[in-house]
Amino acid sequence: MSRRAFAVATLATLVTGGEAVAQGVKGPRPGWPRAVREMRGMWLATVANRDWPSVPGLSAARQRAELLAHLDRAVERRLNTVMFQVRPTADALWPSPYEPWSQYLTGVQGRHPGWDPLGTAVQEAHARGLELHAWFNPLRVANHSDLTQLVSSHPARRHRDWVVAYGGRLYYNPGLPEVRDFVHDAMLDAVRKYPVDGVHFDDYFYPYPVPGQTFDDDEAYDSYGGSFSDRAAWRRDNIDRLVRDMGTRIEQVRPGTRFGVSPFGVWRNASTDPLGSDTDAFQSYDELYADSRKWVRQNWIDYICPQLYWHIGHETADYAKLVPWWAEVARGTGTQLYVGEALYKAGLPGEPAAWQNPAELSRHLTLAGGHAEVRGHVFFAATGVATDPDGAMARVVADHYGAPALPPR
Numbered sequence: 001m002s003r004r005a006f007a008v009a010t011l012a013t014l015v016t017g018g019e020a021v022a023q024g025v026k027g028p029r030p031g032w033p034r035a036v037r038e039m040r041g042m043w044l045a046t047v048a049n050r051d052w053p054s055v056p057g058l059s060a061a062r063q064r065a066e067l068l069a070h071l072d073r074a075v076e077r078r079l080n081t082v083m084f085q086v087r088p089t090a091d092a093l094w095p096s097p098y099e100p101w102s103q104y105l106t107g108v109q110g111r112h113p114g115w116d117p118l119g120t121a122v123q124e125a126h127a128r129g130l131e132l133h134a135w136f137n138p139l140r141v142a143n144h145s146d147l148t149q150l151v152s153s154h155p156a157r158r159h160r161d162w163v164v165a166y167g168g169r170l171y172y173n174p175g176l177p178e179v180r181d182f183v184h185d186a187m188l189d190a191v192r193k194y195p196v197d198g199v200h201f202d203d204y205f206y207p208y209p210v211p212g213q214t215f216d217d218d219e220a221y222d223s224y225g226g227s228f229s230d231r232a233a234w235r236r237d238n239i240d241r242l243v244r245d246m247g248t249r250i251e252q253v254r255p256g257t258r259f260g261v262s263p264f265g266v267w268r269n270a271s272t273d274p275l276g277s278d279t280d281a282f283q284s285y286d287e288l289y290a291d292s293r294k295w296v297r298q299n300w301i302d303y304i305c306p307q308l309y310w311h312i313g314h315e316t317a318d319y320a321k322l323v324p325w326w327a328e329v330a331r332g333t334g335t336q337l338y339v340g341e342a343l344y345k346a347g348l349p350g351e352p353a354a355w356q357n358p359a360e361l362s363r364h365l366t367l368a369g370g371h372a373e374v375r376g377h378v379f380f381a382a383t384g385v386a387t388d389p390d391g392a393m394a395r396v397v398a399d400h401y402g403a404p405a406l407p408p409r
Contacts, residue, residue: 046086047085075128140172159178198258199260201243202262247300266282299335327371338377343381347389356390364377365396379393
């Protein structure tokens with residue numbers, strides 16, 4: 001039996017809640033064990049060819065083979081979900097009428113790669129019993145600041161007033177309603193065309209601060225910020241609208257598709273806000289204008305996957321303190337909690353001693369397992385899942401993933 005067939009057959013015979021899900025089974029099978037339901041995910045990043053394709057300009061056949069190898073490795077590691085980055089920089093990994101083909105495929109923005117990566121990824125993931133969540137970066141336009149480097153038909157060139165240059169990069173301005181409408185339309189095109197299991201945002205909303213530089217949204221603030229106490233409150237409202245309205249529109253376009261966000265792991269510090277965590281770290285609420293706690297409490301999203309990329313015992317952002325804080329945030333809501341894990345730090349030279357221990361990630365899962373609200377983990381990123389240079393991923397699988405698991409309902 002092939003690896004693909006084995007994975008599908010294994011998942012098909014899992015049982016959850018007493019209900020058999022094997023094809024053709026009408027009801028429960030007495031004595032069958034209850035199946036595990038937890039998120040076991042990995043991020044598959046395409047920006048700057050981080051995970052895939054290995055380099056731009058490969059043949060369609062080579063690109064496809066590399067993509068399928070990542071999916072196969074996810075199955076081998078007993079994962080069940082892939083967050084596939086399909087809009088890394090205001091571009092597309094599917095034939096989009098809104099934005100150009102991504103340069104990370106061919107090396108030339110707008111050039112057709114000769115196949116449909118997202119369509120293939122959805123089909124092949126499902127064939128392996130994997131969920132496929134389409135991962136979008138909503139506002140990043142380019143990792144450079146030169147509009148003329150974009151293909152001539154790019155929306156950012158046709159609507160230069162939508163774009164802010166900051167920190168050597170280009171961003172869409174979320175303070176403009178027309179920008180929010182456009183990026184929703186561009187992302188929802190993929191949701192409408194493909195049976196993706198989820199839509200996924202990462203941690204990039206307003207850009208991370210660059211010392212000595214200002215994100216120039218004065219004109220938008222003058223036009224739309226009058227009813228707010230200050231610019232920060234207006235910016236948070238812009239991101240609230242981006243998130244809330246995306247969730248609403250996903251449900252309209254493809255009901256049942258889940259919507260999740262993977263924010264920076266610290267919302268606010270308790271020294272700033274009594275609702276914050278016992279940390280002394282960068283605050284996404286204040287710096288990225290991302291009120292991720294609100295999105296959970298308001299049930300605007302189906303899942304939250306904070307990036308808890310610190311080791312147990314970290315001086316300013318301790319994994320052991322952040323997990324219970326996020327568990328409390330999610331408690332009693334309809335929003336599921338998964339934990340984003342820094343697999344890329346395992347064994348990385350220059351990282352603290354904790355990350356030189358292959359057991360560190362396994363310890364994370366053990367600790368998080370003590371909190372009922374934690375419904376699983378997502379690992380950054382696919383290259384580490386595949387190569388596992390210090391054995392940390394293999395240790396996680398051996399200690400925690402003894403059998404396949406279904407994704408959470």
